[in-house]
Amino acid sequence: MAEPLLKVSGLEVHFPIRSPFLQRRIGTVRAVDGIDLDVARGETLAIVGESGCGKTTTGKAILRLIDSTAGSIHFGGEDIARHGAAALAPFRRRMQIVFQDPYASLNPRMTVGGILAAPFDIHRIGVAQDRAERVAALLRTVGLPPEAARRYPHEFSGGQRQRIGIARALALEPELIIGDEPVSALDVSIQAQIINLMKRLQADRGLAYIMISHNLAVVSHVADRVAVMYLGRVVETAPREELFFRAQHPYTQALLSAVPGRGRSRQVLQGDVPSPARPPTGCHFHPRCPIAQTRCAEEAPASRILAPGHAVACHMVSP
Amino acid sequence: MSAAASVPDDAGTSAPLLSVRDLALHIPVPPHVLRAVDGVSFDLRRGETLGLVGESGSGKTLTALMLMRLLEPPLDSLPQGQVMLDGIDLMTLSEARMSALRGRTVSMVFQEPMTSLNPVMTVGRQIAEPLMRHLGLSAREAAARAEEMLRLVHIPDPRRVAGAYPHLLSGGMRQRAMIAIALACRPAVLVADEPTTALDVTVQAQILELLGELQREMGSAILLITHDLAVIAETAHRVAVMYAGRIVEEAPVALLFAAPRHPYTRGLLASIPRIERVPAATLPEIPGMVPGPADRPAGCAFTPRCARALPRCADAAPPLADLASGHRVACWNPADG
Secondary structure: OOOOOEEEEEEEEEEEEEOOOOOOEEEEEEEEEEEEEEEOOOOEEEEEOOOOOOHHHHHHHHOOOOOOOEEEEEEOOEEOOOOOHHHHHHHHHHEEEEOOOOOOOOOOOOOHHHHHHHHHHHOOOOOHHHHHHHHHHHHHHOOOOHHHHHOOHHHOOHHHHHHHHHHHHHOOOOOEEEEEOOOOOOOHHHHHHHHHHHHHHHHHHOOEEEEEEOOHHHHHHHOOEEEEEEOOEEEEEEEHHHHHHOOOOHHHHHHHHHOOOOOOOOOOOOOOOOOOOOOOOOOOOHHHOOOOOHHHHHOOOOOEEEEOOEEEOOOOOOO | OOOOOOOOOOOOOOOOOEEEEEEEEEEEEOOEEEEEEEEEEEEEOOOOEEEEEOOOOOOHHHHHHHHOOOOOOOHHHOOEEEEEEOOEEHHHOOHHHHHHHEOOOEEEEOOOHHHHOOOOOOHHHHHHHHHHHHHOOOHHHHHHHHHHHHHHOOOOOHHHHHOOOHHHOOHHHHHHHHHHHHHOOOOOEEEEEOOOOOOOHHHHHHHHHHHHHHHHHHOOEEEEEEOOHHHHHHHOOEEEEEEOOEEEEEEEHHHHHHOOOOHHHHHHHHHOOOOOOOOOOOOOOOOOOOOOOOOOOOOOOOHHHOOOOOHHHHOOOOOOEEEEOOEEEOOOOOOOO
16 A cells, blocks of 8 residues: 555644643643544545544644644654644645635635735745736636635635635645535535535545544545544544444444434434543543443553454444 | 424314414615515414524524514514414514513524523523513522423433533533523423534434423424524424525425425535435535625526526516425426425
8 A cells, every 4th residue: 555645643732721820730631632544645534523522633733733742743754743844844835724714714804816825925936927827727726717816805705715715725736635624614505516626626636635524414425534533532433434334433323323314213422522621531432422331431442443444442342 | 314203183284373474574774675584474383393494694593583573673673574473463562562472482592502691690590580580480489490490401410500600511501501491481482593503413413302302292383493404304394495585495394305396495405415325426506605685686586596497587586385285385487396
């Protein structure tokens, strides 16, 4: 097998909790607590989970927008987890992000042309004269007219703004784009337009995607492989079909059965997701787990391979 | 998608509990008139859940606020039409009489429990308040009933939660507390506006189960407002689809999902990704976007995005007409069933 484009090993992102006045460290939020992921060129890995599971923090740590506290991030074979700004600069071009909220992620005081030209300025690519041409080409790629360059973000609808956000991510021809809930803020009839656009761009350019989402129906449509996170850990990773039709981890099964509109034999989980500042002992899921045993409260399960590409971290699943 | 729970036996025959006719909100913003809600009519029967679905700007939340008489000045003088609840027209009631009904006979649950709960009042007090005000319970009786309500919505340790302030509760617990407030007086009609949209999917499943369970127990009618067709598929008996201020299609839930007739409903259902074995290479799209209330086209508002549009569609808006029993469509050229 070829070397993956991205290989994340043992990634941890811990945030200190400080006391209000003296700023003493009084605890730790284990937002990401030792995860392994890899992404091949041209493939889509989805990271799914509920709020607070650490999926967005994982994405930001991979992009080096926040620092990880442990682990390695190999991109194109090189560990970038501890790179300084200078060493990181060439990698910044190769990884980009599309944010959830198309209203908050575009600078309202810049024209769309200015927003799309900024990546070229920052990375000193090309000359000022051909900027307009590059911007026009980007706009056409995402289905917007070149005249859009002269207008401001507020003049566009949510779906059009998300197209602008995608155009900005494409500007430097990255190899990997992380989409953090890229369609969740959009109206239902617009979501399909953006999903189709992202799939077409992937096919045309061989892009790899990490799709971070809580929407399993969207994920089932775009992902090649899926990683399910719960309280900072990956509990199950599997190819799309395997995950949606042969899920093994009790949390994945509960998540799938909670998706509305799939029949009424629903397995409803009790309780809420605990705080990542005070995660349960052993397997983080054990207090809500319908099949937990004593062992689950004592010892965190290691991830085991059940089938090619299908890994599960659960004591109760037999291979 | 599956059909919802069984409809109560008398749902088809009994007189409607809530009957909305030609409800409209036309907001003058010179030189325009924004037709935010443009002639909405529907019935809701005892024990029934009617899903009102639409995208942002379709007018579904304004419809709810109008029938609760919760629009604030200067909008409160603008609603037109009729909202008959058990023979009383809510639109013409004095504010004093309306406020005697609100929370007692008609209640509302909002999307964001954090902004709709009072942050400086304990959860128990907030449930007790309508009981004291509407049912004349003493403070002690109301406090006991508040705890009972918290138990009813499956909040663990109800005594402790009754004495807690909203910020101490998780999102799911807050939404349960809000449902407890809304249902404290056993209202005949519950209006739930996106009650699970702010919640995680496993918590959403809990809240939807809870609403169904309480409905079976209390016999309340529920108007469930949402943008999420999958939620509707699970919880509603009937569905009304709104587009640009109007209902474009209404049908029993199984029929709407199996044989939608309005091109907008069909497009919407086709464009939603589903968990299925082989994903289609591309999702069917509805081209364009929802028009704003200021630039709504004449005639049928869906015409510019519609593949089945005829010349007449741009001239006159089609009425919501009966196709078959309980299936109504507002379209000059509906698709085959």
